[in-house]
Amino acid sequence: MLSIDIEMKPTIVTKFAAAFTVAVTCVTLHAAEPRTDLLGDPATLSVAARTIPINAGTRYINVVGGETIQFVVGDKAFAWYFSGPLSVWQFDLRRVAPAGLLDHEVIAYVSPNPRLWGW
Secondary structure, three states: OOOOOOOOOOOHHHHHHHHHHHHHHHHHHHOOOOOHHHOOEEEOHHHOOEEEEEOOOOOEEEEEOOOEEEEEEOOEEEEEEOOOOOOOOEEEHHHOOOOOOOOOOOEEEEEOOHHHHOO
16 A cells, blocks of 8 residues: 655645634634723712613613713612723623612713814
């Protein structure tokens, strides 16, 4: 029987598969929730520029980076200063609300503030 020894060389498919694996890993790591300290800071109710009521039907809210918002949930309220970096453009508001205040997911969509970023 004839035996042929073929040296394995990386092919374009092998290189693509390796690059794809690295890219998926990076996206997965980036998709992880940002640290709470990157979401902004608690604020006092008196400095809030506007008020957003949250009820059982509220699924998302829109804010602009640099805003301080008062959120009213039933008879309770809290304020948040959206001072996070540009890379944080959305997060679940339950992560920053007082414990137990929100009983469902409310996504905060944070638009960049052109005055803060010079656009």
